[in-house]
Amino acid sequence: MSTAEAPAEAVPDRGVPAVQLTGITKRFPGVVANSDVNLTVAAGEVHAICGENGAGKSTLMKILYGMQPPDEGTIAINGEEVKLRNPQDAIRAGIGMVHQHFMLADNLTVGENVFLGAEALHGIGRAARARLAELAERTGLHAEPDTLLEELGVADRQRVEIVKVLYRGAKIIILDEPTAVLVPQEVDALFATVREMTADGYTFLFISHKLDEVRAIADTVTVIRRGTTVGTADPKTITSRQLAEMMVGSELPSPETRESTVTDRAVLRLTGLTLGAEGSDRNALDDITFTVRAGEVLGIAGVEGNGQTELVETIMGMRKPSGGTIELVDADGKARDITKAGTLARREAGIGYIAEDRTRHSLLLTQPLWVNRILGYQTREPVSRGQLLDIAGARADTERIVREYDVRTPGIDVPAAALSGGNQQKLIVGRELSGNPVLLIASHPTRGVDVGAQALIWENIRQARSAGLAVLLVSADLDELIGLSDTIQVMLRGRLVSEADPATVTPQELGSAMTGAGEGDEE
Numbered sequence: 001m002s003t004a005e006a007p008a009e010a011v012p013d014r015g016v017p018a019v020q021l022t023g024i025t026k027r028f029p030g031v032v033a034n035s036d037v038n039l040t041v042a043a044g045e046v047h048a049i050c051g052e053n054g055a056g057k058s059t060l061m062k063i064l065y066g067m068q069p070p071d072e073g074t075i076a077i078n079g080e081e082v083k084l085r086n087p088q089d090a091i092r093a094g095i096g097m098v099h100q101h102f103m104l105a106d107n108l109t110v111g112e113n114v115f116l117g118a119e120a121l122h123g124i125g126r127a128a129r130a131r132l133a134e135l136a137e138r139t140g141l142h143a144e145p146d147t148l149l150e151e152l153g154v155a156d157r158q159r160v161e162i163v164k165v166l167y168r169g170a171k172i173i174i175l176d177e178p179t180a181v182l183v184p185q186e187v188d189a190l191f192a193t194v195r196e197m198t199a200d201g202y203t204f205l206f207i208s209h210k211l212d213e214v215r216a217i218a219d220t221v222t223v224i225r226r227g228t229t230v231g232t233a234d235p236k237t238i239t240s241r242q243l244a245e246m247m248v249g250s251e252l253p254s255p256e257t258r259e260s261t262v263t264d265r266a267v268l269r270l271t272g273l274t275l276g277a278e279g280s281d282r283n284a285l286d287d288i289t290f291t292v293r294a295g296e297v298l299g300i301a302g303v304e305g306n307g308q309t310e311l312v313e314t315i316m317g318m319r320k321p322s323g324g325t326i327e328l329v330d331a332d333g334k335a336r337d338i339t340k341a342g343t344l345a346r347r348e349a350g351i352g353y354i355a356e357d358r359t360r361h362s363l364l365l366t367q368p369l370w371v372n373r374i375l376g377y378q379t380r381e382p383v384s385r386g387q388l389l390d391i392a393g394a395r396a397d398t399e400r401i402v403r404e405y406d407v408r409t410p411g412i413d414v415p416a417a418a419l420s421g422g423n424q425q426k427l428i429v430g431r432e433l434s435g436n437p438v439l440l441i442a443s444h445p446t447r448g449v450d451v452g453a454q455a456l457i458w459e460n461i462r463q464a465r466s467a468g469l470a471v472l473l474v475s476a477d478l479d480e481l482i483g484l485s486d487t488i489q490v491m492l493r494g495r496l497v498s499e500a501d502p503a504t505v506t507p508q509e510l511g512s513a514m515t516g517a518g519e520g521d522e523e
């Protein structure tokens, strides 16, 4: 792609900021989410926004994308003040947002996802397809317009999201934690696309908790702390540590050195676990055998969609395996077959569960925090006594979690929906590590969590592990997998295909194993 091919309308006047936010304030009951925020984004740059969980990044981006009106302040796009009452207004002003959870329909084709709702631009016929082809090339999307979305991998779905906003004329693109689901090689490809596009005059706002990535891709980084912008830095000269300290406003503790606490006492034993997949002759899980021991973190690496979700949900009793067994082994070495037990029974047997999709499986969003503390624990102390719920106990224990896990909230009576994503996660991790579980099934335990809270969660998992907890860790964050695990198993197409030693493996090597690079392809 060359600059000459870029549509003329993409080239902005580089002297005028693409985005200028002035004095933006947004209040929620009990919280000032944004307080007098000023932000200037130059045309054609990648501008990263960093900040702790709950700092106010998402709120600011929702304001810029017309999803929430500010209480005070002004927004100017390319030098002109605009009122953004809804996303349609924002799209008209040339702003696009690529959400962390893709807003695409799996059962539609690539073309339908892109064209529907934007028929007025190029129809749905030849002109539309021609524009789609142009944008697919620009973003490196190798999929035909008639390909069903569900056939695409994560990186290609993300490209479809980007194509979709470009198709609608976006020249200022908000990327909300775009790398959370990508392997290193895919991150490199995304960054290459972003760089090419900035050369063509596109502007990016990049939200990320991964500070090394911010330093790799951004031209400027603005830090938000407790709702307000505290400074702008040059990512090429600032270190990740300095950036993190700017976010937190104080010095960070140094990471602990690791030492193995693995025992030879089995806690979870899977033998030949197999799960059929609907509408496919390939199993979703195929002959999975492993043991997790007390004091051990077993990490599962894999590109999303290779069976990790099914593995976790089968262990938790949410899916029925077609073969094999799941056993929990108690401290005396007595194995209990839980293959057919219900989810609550498994939890009562001492399994803590941090689910992949926190809003679907871990929280009741409309309910207050203390009610969420009870979820999954309704039969156990300190939230129940005998047959009765212990409201006072639940409230007191929620206060404890809020304190110990640094959940930023105005109180335990606000609904879970009012917490930022990272703070919701801290609440869940706190709950699932309560009550001395024997086994923790942790699916992406720090997804969307800031570096400070991530360090806190890792430390809590490490401590529990040292005290004998067995942990099955599924994560797309390779630094997390390498940093926390004692052993890593790589999952590909529903099978465990190789093992890696976290002490020596690099993220790049793990990325290759996860994508099956270098292996004979059986398909």
Ligand SMILES: Nc1ncnc2c1ncn2[C@@H]1O[C@H](COP(=O)(O)OP(=O)(O)OP(=O)(O)O)[C@@H](O)[C@H]1O
Residues within 6 Å of the ligand: 028, 029, 031, 032, 033, 051, 052, 053, 054, 055, 056, 057, 058, 059, 060, 408, 409, 417, 418, 419, 420, 421, 422, 423, 448, 449, 450
């Ligand atoms: N709809 C809402 N109702 C009440 N409070 C809200 C709402 N949305 C956000 N908040 C509060 O505003 C503050 C900023 O939240 P925001 O989601 O913008 O943070 P963030 O920086 O994006 O955090 P994270 O990194 O965890 O996603 C938080 O204290 C949050 O609890």
